[in-house]
Amino acid sequence: MKAFQESVLALSGGVGGAKLALGLADVVAPGQLHVLANTGDDFRHLGLHISPDIDTLLYTLSGKANEVLGWGLANETWNVMDALERLRGDTWFRLGDNDLATHLWRTAQLDEGASLLQITDTLARQLSIASHIHPMCEERVSTTVHSEGGDLAFQHYFVREQCKPAVTGFSFEGINQASPNSNVMALLADEAFSTIVVCPSNPFVSVDPILQIPGMWTTLRDSAAPLVLVSPIVSGMALKGPAAKMMLELGVPVTAFGVAQHYCDLYPDLLDYFVIDESDATLATEIASLGVEVAIAPTVMKNRNEKQRLAQFVLDLVG
Amino acid sequence: MKAFQESVLALSGGVGGAKLALGLADVVAPGQLHVLANTGDDFRHLGLHISPDIDTLLYTLSGKANEVLGWGLANETWNVMDALERLRGDTWFRLGDNDLATHLWRTAQLDEGASLLQITDTLARQLSIASHIHPMCEERVSTTVHSEGGDLAFQHYFVREQCKPAVTGFSFEGINQASPNSNVMALLADEAFSTIVVCPSNPFVSVDPILQIPGMWTTLRDSAAPLVLVSPIVSGMALKGPAAKMMLELGVPVTAFGVAQHYCDLYPDLLDYFVIDESDATLATEIASLGVEVAIAPTVMKNRNEKQRLAQFVLDLVG
Numbered sequence: 061m062k063a064f065q066e067s068v069l070a071l072s073g074g075v076g077g078a079k080l081a082l083g084l085a086d087v088v089a090p091g092q093l094h095v096l097a098n099t100g101d102d103f104r105h106l107g108l109h110i111s112p113d114i115d116t117l118l119y120t121l122s123g124k125a126n127e128v129l130g131w132g133l134a135n136e137t138w139n140v141m142d143a144l145e146r147l148r149g150d151t152w153f154r155l156g157d158n159d160l161a162t163h164l165w166r167t168a169q170l171d172e173g174a175s176l177l178q179i180t181d182t183l184a185r186q187l188s189i190a191s192h193i194h195p196m197c198e199e200r201v202s203t204t205v206h207s208e209g210g211d212l213a214f215q216h217y218f219v220r221e222q223c224k225p226a227v228t229g230f231s232f233e234g235i236n237q238a239s240p241n242s243n244v245m246a247l248l249a250d251e252a253f254s255t256i257v258v259c260p261s262n263p264f265v266s267v268d269p270i271l272q273i274p275g276m277w278t279t280l281r282d283s284a285a286p287l288v289l290v291s292p293i294v295s296g297m298a299l300k301g302p303a304a305k306m307m308l309e310l311g312v313p314v315t316a317f318g319v320a321q322h323y324c325d326l327y328p329d330l331l332d333y334f335v336i337d338e339s340d341a342t343l344a345t346e347i348a349s350l351g352v353e354v355a356i357a358p359t360v361m362k363n364r365n366e367k368q369r370l371a372q373f374v375l376d377l378v379g
Numbered sequence: 380m381k382a383f384q385e386s387v388l389a390l391s392g393g394v395g396g397a398k399l400a401l402g403l404a405d406v407v408a409p410g411q412l413h414v415l416a417n418t419g420d421d422f423r424h425l426g427l428h429i430s431p432d433i434d435t436l437l438y439t440l441s442g443k444a445n446e447v448l449g450w451g452l453a454n455e456t457w458n459v460m461d462a463l464e465r466l467r468g469d470t471w472f473r474l475g476d477n478d479l480a481t482h483l484w485r486t487a488q489l490d491e492g493a494s495l496l497q498i499t500d501t502l503a504r505q506l507s508i509a510s511h512i513h514p515m516c517e518e519r520v521s522t523t524v525h526s527e528g529g530d531l532a533f534q535h536y537f538v539r540e541q542c543k544p545a546v547t548g549f550s551f552e553g554i555n556q557a558s559p560n561s562n563v564m565a566l567l568a569d570e571a572f573s574t575i576v577v578c579p580s581n582p583f584v585s586v587d588p589i590l591q592i593p594g595m596w597t598t599l600r601d602s603a604a605p606l607v608l609v610s611p612i613v614s615g616m617a618l619k620g621p622a623a624k625m626m627l628e629l630g631v632p633v634t635a636f637g638v639a640q641h642y643c644d645l646y647p648d649l650l651d652y653f654v655i656d657e658s659d660a661t662l663a664t665e666i667a668s669l670g671v672e673v674a675i676a677p678t679v680m681k682n683r684n685e686k687q688r689l690a691q692f693v694l695d696l697v698g
Contacts, residue, residue: 107426107486137458143480147505150487157476161462167426168469186466 063089064375066254069244069285073098073266074113075130076292076300077259078120080374083367084257085121085191087375093191094253095121096244098261099176100196100203100232100269101214105153106144108163109170112215113266114180114195115162122187133158152220177241192243196270199238203265204231214265223302226309232269240276253285255378260292260359262303263322264310277327286332286378289323290370291316294337294359316340317347324350333377335359335370382408383694385573388563388604392417392585393432394449395611395619396578397439399693402686403576404440404510406694412510413572414440415563417580418495419515419522419551419588420533424472425463427482428489431534432585433499433514434481441506452477471539496560511562515589518557522584523550533584542621545628551588559595572604574697579611579678581622582641583629596646605651605697608642609678609689610635613656618679635659636666643669652696654678654689 068088072081072095085093098113112131119125119133126132136156145151155163162183169179176195184193203214207225217225247253261267271277280287296314298304304314312318316336323331334352336343337359344354355377361367387407391400391414404412417432431450438444438452445451455475464470474482481502488498495514503512522533526544536544566572580586590596599606615633617623623633631637635655642650653671655662656678663673674696680686 104490105487106483107428107490108483109426139456139458139476140479140483143477144483147480147484147502149480149484157458158462160459160479161466161468164425164427164459164463165466165468168424171423171426183466 063087064092064372065089067092067094067247067252068255068257068375069247069253070095070257070259071261071267071270072096072113072117072259073261074101074116074301075120076298077113077261077266078116078125079300079361079367080257080259080290080370081117081191082120082364083361083369083371084374086364086368087371090190091192094244094247095191095193096241096270097180097193097195098266098269100201100235101218101265102200103202103213103215105215106150106155107167108160109167110153110163111166111176111180111195114193115159117193118162118180118183118187118189121184121189121191121193124187132156153215177243194241194244196241196276197238197273198241199234201235201238201269201273202233203269204233205265206230218265218302223305227306228309230264230268232272235269235272236274238273240273240279245275245279248279248283251284253283255375256280256283256285256287257374258287258289260290260299262292262298262301262306263319264303264306268326271327271330277330281327281330287330288333288335288355288374288377289320289331290335290359290374291319291337291340293319295339299360315343317343320347320350320352324352335374335377382406383691384408384411386411386413386566386571387574387576387694388413388415388566388572389576389578390415390580390586390589391432391436391578392580393420393435393620394439395617396432396580396585397435397444398619398680398686399576399578399609399689400436400510401439401683402680402688402690403693405683405687406690409509410511413563413566414510414512415560415589416499416512416514417585417588419520419554420537420584421519422521422532422534424534425469425474426486427479428486429472429482430485430495430499430514433512434478436512437481437499437502437506437508440503440508440510440512443506451475472534496562513560513563515560515595516557516592517560518553520554520557520588520592521552522588523552524584525549537584537621542624546583546625547628549583549587551591554588554591555593557592559592559598564594564598567598567602570603572602574694575599575602575604575606576693577606577608579609579618581611581617581620581625582638583622583625587645590646590649596649600646600649606649607652607654607674607693607696608639608650609654609693610638610656610659612638613678614658634662636662639666639669639671643671654693654696
C-alpha cells in the first residue's frame with residue numbers, strides 16, 4: 061500500500077473515533093496525520109486532570125491500548141485502585157497504575173503552567189507516536205448531560221451511571237470562552253490539509269463539542285479541503301458507545317440519515333462526503349437529498365486491516 | 380503495665396516524633412492520646428495534597444509503617460512511580476501505590492470541601508487507630524528553607540536535595556493567617572489534658588510551625604497541664620533527620636542545651652520539663668539554669684519496648 065503523502069486532519073472522540081484514526085495513521089506517511097481531539101469530557105477527578113479522549117488516542121496510536129477492556133492501557137495493574145477501595149474512596153472511574161502516571165504527569169505539567177497542547181505533544185513523542193494529536197482547545201470545556209433525572213457531569217453519566225439515564229440534551233460549559241487549537245488553525249489557514257475526516261465518533265458528545273468552539277466549524281467549512289464524515293451509526297446501531305441510545309431518547313431517527321440530518325441542520329455546508337455502511341445502502345438517496353455526496357463502504361472495523369481499508373477508502377474518495 | 384487513664388496531648392512532626400507517639404499510644408488507655416501534627420511540610424505535588432507528617436503518624440500508629448525504608452507503607456509497590464519514570468516525570472518524591480491512594484483520597488475529599496481535620500479523623504478510623512491525630516491547622520502553611528544557595532520549598536530541601544544545602548533560616552508562609560486546630564483548642568480550654576508532650580521532633584521545621592500558629596504556644600503555656608519536651612538531640616546528634624546539621628549551620632550549640640535554649644528564647648515559660656538522654660547528663664545543670672526542670676532517661680528508641688519505656692517515663696514525670 062502506497063503511503064498517502066499529504067496531510068490529513070481527523071476529528072475524533074474516544075474509542076470509536078480512535079479506530080479510524082489508527083487506520084489513517086497506518087495509511088498516511090509518518091507525521092502526516094493530525095488528530096483534533098475532543099476535550100469536552102476532560103474532568104478533574106481525585107485531584108487529577110484527566111483527558112479521556114486524548115489518552116485513548118495516545119494509547120491507541122502507540123499500540124498500547126487495552127484491547128480486552130476496550131479502554132486504558134494494556135498490561136495494566138490496579139494496586140492504587142485496590143488501596144483506594146480499602147479506604148472506601150471513589151473507584152467508579154477505574155484508573156490503572158500505569159494510566160495514573162499519565163494523569164499525574166499531565167496534572168504536574170499543567171500546574172507548572174504548560175499548555176494542554178504542549179503536554180499532549182510531549183506525551184505523543186514519549187510514546188513514539190508519529191502522528192500529531194491536538195486537544196480541541198486549551199480552555200476547560202465541560203460537557204453536561206441533561207437527563208430526565210437531572211443534569212449529570214459527562215463522566216458521571218458515561219462511566220458512573222453507565223449511560224443509563226435517558227438524555228434530553230447536552231451543554232458544553234465554557235465553550236463560548238474557548239478558542240480552537242492554534243496549531244490546527246494555523247495549518248488550516250495554510251491550507252495544509254488535503255482532507256478533513258470526521259471519525260465515526262458520537263455526534264452529540266464527541267464531535268459537537270469540537271465543532272461548536274467559536275470559529276471552528278466555519279473555518280473547517282471554508283477550508284479548501286473536502287470534509288468526509290463517517291457515520292457512527294450502522295444498521296441502526298452505534299459502532300461504539302451510547303450514540304444510538306441517545307438518538308432514540310432525543311427522538312431522532314436512529315439511522316445514518318439521522319446522523320446526516322444532525323450535521324446538516326447544525327453545520328450547513330460543512331459536509332462534503334458522508335460515508336455510510338453497505339448495510340445502509342438503501343438510505344443513500346435520502347441522505348443525498350440533504351446536499352451531501354454519499355459514499356458506501358464496509359465501515360465496521362473489527363481488525364487493523366479493516367481500519368486501514370476504511371481509512372484508504374476515505375482518502376481515495378477525495379483523491 | 381497499667382494504662383494511663385488521662386488524656387495526653389503530644390506535639391509531633393514526622394518519623395522522629397512518631398516513635399514517641401507510638402510509645403505513648405501504647406501506654407495510655409485507648410483513645411486517650413491526642414497528637415497535634417505539623418502540617419507545615421504539606422505540599423501539592425503532581426496535583427495531589429500530600430501531608431507527610433500526618434501520614435507518617437497514621438502509618439506508624441496503625442502499625443503499617445515501612446520499617447525498612449523508614450517512611451511510607453509496609454509491603455508497598457511502585458508501579459505508578461515506574462510508569463511515571465518512563466514518562467520522565469518527577470519521581471524524586473517517591474509515592475508508593477498504596478500511599479498514593481491516601482493522597483488521592485485526601486485530595487478528592489478536600490476538593491469536595493471536607494476539612495483536613497475531618498479527613499484525618501476518617502483516615503485514622505479507617506486505619507483502626509484509637510488515638511486522635513489532629514492537623515495543627517486547616518490553613519495552608521508552607522515551610523520555606525532559606526539556604527546559602529537560595530530559598531527552597533521544604534520538600535525540595537528535604538527530599539529532592541537530601542538536606543544538602545546549608546540552611547540560614549526558615550519561614551512559614553501563611554502562618555499568620557492560620558488558626559490552631561479547633562478540637563485541640565476546645566480540649567485545652569476544658570483542661571482535658573493531664574500532660575502535654577513535645578515529641579523529639581525537629582525544633583525548626585516540625586515543632587516551630589506548630590507553636591508559631593497565632594495563639595498556639597501561649598495557650599499551651601497557660602494550660603494547667605505541665606509540658607514535657609524530649610530532646611531530639613542526643614550526644615550532639617539528631618535522633619532522626621537534619622536537626623543537628625541545621626543547628627551547626629545556624630551557629631547554635633549542637634547539644635540538648637542548644638535545643639533547650641531555642642525553646643526558652645522563643646517561647647518563655649512554655650517548658651516545664653526537659654528530658655535529656657543519659658549520655659547528656661553533664662548538661663543538666665546548664666539546662667536547668669534556663670529555668671526548666673531537667674529529667675534524665677534513655678531516650679534512644681530502637682524498638683517498641685524502648686518507645687513504651689520512654690513514654691511511661693514522660694508520663695510518670697508529671698504524674
